[in-house]
Amino acid sequence: MIETDICIIGAGPGGAATALKLDQLGLSSLILDKATFPRDKICGDALSGKVITVLNRIDPGIVDRFVALGEAIDVWGVKFVAPNEKEMDLTFWSKDSNTKDQIPGYVAKRIDFDNFLIDEVKSKERIDLHEGVKIDQYEKVEDGYIISDKSGKFKVKTKILIDSSGAHSSFARKIGGIEMDPRHYAASVRGYYENVTGFEEGNLIELHFIKDFLPGYFWIFPLPNGAANVGVGMLTSVISKRKLNLKERMLEIIEENPKFKERFKNAKLVDGLKGFGLPLGSKKRILSGDNYMLVGDAASLIDPMTGEGIGNAIYSGVIAAERARDCLNENQFSKEYLKAYDQRVYRVMGKELEISTYFQKTLFYPSLFNFIASRTSNNKHLREILSCAFMDIDLRGRMRNPFFWMKLIFNLK
Ligand SMILES: Cc1cc2nc3c(=O)[nH]c(=O)nc-3n(C[C@H](O)[C@H](O)[C@H](O)COP(=O)(O)OP(=O)(O)OC[C@H]3O[C@@H](n4cnc5c(N)ncnc54)[C@H](O)[C@@H]3O)c2cc1C
Known part of the structure; x- marks a missing residue:
C-alpha cells in the first residue's frame, strides 16, 4: 500500500x-x-x-x-444568437481600430x-x-x-x-x-466536423439559442485546420419531459435551418456524435x-x-x-x-x-431573452463590458453586484 x-x-x-x-x-x-x-x-x-x-x-x-x-x-470573441435571430457579438478587440490589445481565449x-x-x-x-x-x-x-x-x-x-x-x-x-438532479444537470452531444464555413473574423465561438430548441442551445466552435466542434446541450429534466433524442435534434437543426444548411453543405462529420453529462x-x-x-x-x-x-x-x-x-x-x-x-x-x-442561473432561466422565456439580446446588441458600452468580462476576472467580480447589471441593461447613471 x-x-x-x-x-x-x-x-x-x-x-x-x-x-x-x-x-x-x-x-x-x-x-x-x-x-x-x-x-x-x-x-x-x-x-x-x-x-x-x-x-x-x-x-x-x-x-x-x-x-x-x-x-x-485563438478566439477573439463570442457570438450569441437570440431566438429572434438577433446577433450579439462580444469581441475582445476593437474592430474599428483592429487592435487586439487583450489576450484571447482558445x-x-x-x-x-x-x-x-x-x-x-x-x-x-x-x-x-x-x-x-x-x-x-x-x-x-x-x-x-x-x-x-x-x-x-x-x-x-x-x-x-x-x-x-x-x-x-x-x-x-x-x-x-x-x-x-435532472433540474441541475444537462446532457450534451458533440461532433467534430470538417469544412464548416461562415466563421467570423476573429474566430468567434457561436452559441445559437434556437426558438424551437429552448431552453437548449446549439454551438459551433472553430478549431485549427478548418475543423469545428459542433454540439447541442439541454437540461436533463426537459429532455426527459419532451422525450428528446439529442443526436437526432442536432442533425435536424443542421439540416432544416437554411442558415446552417448552407454553412454545412460541404461539411463532413468525423467519428460520429458522442454524448456526456454536465453537472451544473x-x-x-x-x-x-x-x-x-x-x-x-x-x-x-x-x-x-x-x-x-x-x-x-x-x-x-x-x-x-x-x-x-x-x-x-x-x-x-x-x-x-x-x-x-x-x-x-x-x-x-x-x-x-x-x-448565469438567472440567465439560464430566461431561456424558458424567449421574449425576455430577445429583450435582453436587443438591449445588449444596441448598447455598445454593455457589449464592451461583457466582452472584457470574458477575460478579466476582476471585472467578473464587479459583475456579482445585481446593480451593475441593472445599470447596464437599463442605462441608469
Ligand atoms: C458536451 C460538453 C461540452 C462542454 N463544453 C465545454 C467548453 O466548451 N468549455 C468548458 O470550459 N467546459 C465545457 N464543458 C465542461 C467541461 O468538459 C468540464 O467542466 C471539465 O472537463 C471538468 O474537468 P474535471 O477535471 O473536473 O473533469 P474531467 O475533465 O471529466 O476529468 C475527470 C478525470 O477523472 C478520471 N476518472 C473518472 N473516474 C475515475 C476513477 N474512478 N478512477 C480514476 N480516474 C477516474 C477520468 O478518466 C478523467 O480523466 C463541456 C462538457 C460537455 C459534456
Missing part, C-alpha cells in the same frame, strides 16, 4: 491543476487516472479567459508553452489540451502520476482514506483525498452525497467533508448558461491545493476545518453561477 499526504483521483484539468498548484506550493502529491493519456473527453473544447488567467497564475509560462504547440486556435481539442497538462504534470518530480488505475473502493479510516481499485491490489492510504474524477464521480455520489452549478452543494474535497465536475461547478466548466475545475483545484497545504500545516483534517474550502469556492464562483 502506498502512503501519501495528498491523493488526487482524476487527472483532467481539475486534478492536473490541483497537482501543479501543490507542486508550486512545494508539496508532493499522488494523482491517479483510469485512462492512459492522451485520452479524449467529450467537450466543446473552448478555453475561456478564466482558464488562461488561472493557469498563468500557477505558472506564467504555461499558456505560452501550450500555444506554441500549434494545437489551439479552442483546442481536449485530447490535446489535457495531454499537454499531463505532460506538465509528468515534468514535476514532486507529482507521482499513475495512469490506467480506476478507483472503485473508498474506506474511511481514522486518519484519512484508503482507496483501491476493484481487485484491491492497487491501494493508497492518504490523509487528504481530492476527488476530481468528473461528472460521473462515484465518490461524490456515495461519500459526498451529491445525487444527479445552479444549486449549491457541500463540497468537502472529513479528509476530502471535491473539485471541478465532481463538485458540480459548470456554468449553467454557457456550459463552461474547465475554468472552474482549474480554479477549484487551485483553492483545494491551498486548503490542503493549510490542513497539513495545521494538522487539521476535519469537515469543520475543510468548510473553508466550500466557502472560498462559492465566494469566488458563487455569484457568477447565480447570475
Whole structure:
C-alpha cells in the first residue's frame, strides 16, 4: 500500500491543476487516472479567459508553452444568437481600430489540451502520476482514506483525498452525497466536423439559442485546420419531459435551418456524435467533508448558461491545493476545518453561477431573452463590458453586484 499526504483521483484539468498548484506550493502529491493519456473527453473544447488567467497564475509560462504547440486556435470573441435571430457579438478587440490589445481565449481539442497538462504534470518530480488505475473502493479510516481499485491490489492510504474524477464521480455520489438532479444537470452531444464555413473574423465561438430548441442551445466552435466542434446541450429534466433524442435534434437543426444548411453543405462529420453529462452549478452543494474535497465536475461547478466548466475545475483545484497545504500545516483534517474550502469556492464562483442561473432561466422565456439580446446588441458600452468580462476576472467580480447589471441593461447613471 502506498502512503501519501495528498491523493488526487482524476487527472483532467481539475486534478492536473490541483497537482501543479501543490507542486508550486512545494508539496508532493499522488494523482491517479483510469485512462492512459492522451485520452479524449467529450467537450466543446473552448478555453475561456478564466482558464488562461488561472493557469498563468500557477505558472506564467504555461499558456505560452501550450500555444506554441500549434494545437489551439485563438478566439477573439463570442457570438450569441437570440431566438429572434438577433446577433450579439462580444469581441475582445476593437474592430474599428483592429487592435487586439487583450489576450484571447482558445479552442483546442481536449485530447490535446489535457495531454499537454499531463505532460506538465509528468515534468514535476514532486507529482507521482499513475495512469490506467480506476478507483472503485473508498474506506474511511481514522486518519484519512484508503482507496483501491476493484481487485484491491492497487491501494493508497492518504490523509487528504481530492476527488476530481468528473461528472460521473462515484465518490461524490456515495461519500459526498451529491445525487444527479435532472433540474441541475444537462446532457450534451458533440461532433467534430470538417469544412464548416461562415466563421467570423476573429474566430468567434457561436452559441445559437434556437426558438424551437429552448431552453437548449446549439454551438459551433472553430478549431485549427478548418475543423469545428459542433454540439447541442439541454437540461436533463426537459429532455426527459419532451422525450428528446439529442443526436437526432442536432442533425435536424443542421439540416432544416437554411442558415446552417448552407454553412454545412460541404461539411463532413468525423467519428460520429458522442454524448456526456454536465453537472451544473445552479444549486449549491457541500463540497468537502472529513479528509476530502471535491473539485471541478465532481463538485458540480459548470456554468449553467454557457456550459463552461474547465475554468472552474482549474480554479477549484487551485483553492483545494491551498486548503490542503493549510490542513497539513495545521494538522487539521476535519469537515469543520475543510468548510473553508466550500466557502472560498462559492465566494469566488458563487455569484457568477447565480447570475448565469438567472440567465439560464430566461431561456424558458424567449421574449425576455430577445429583450435582453436587443438591449445588449444596441448598447455598445454593455457589449464592451461583457466582452472584457470574458477575460478579466476582476471585472467578473464587479459583475456579482445585481446593480451593475441593472445599470447596464437599463442605462441608469
Ligand atoms: C458536451 C460538453 C461540452 C462542454 N463544453 C465545454 C467548453 O466548451 N468549455 C468548458 O470550459 N467546459 C465545457 N464543458 C465542461 C467541461 O468538459 C468540464 O467542466 C471539465 O472537463 C471538468 O474537468 P474535471 O477535471 O473536473 O473533469 P474531467 O475533465 O471529466 O476529468 C475527470 C478525470 O477523472 C478520471 N476518472 C473518472 N473516474 C475515475 C476513477 N474512478 N478512477 C480514476 N480516474 C477516474 C477520468 O478518466 C478523467 O480523466 C463541456 C462538457 C460537455 C459534456
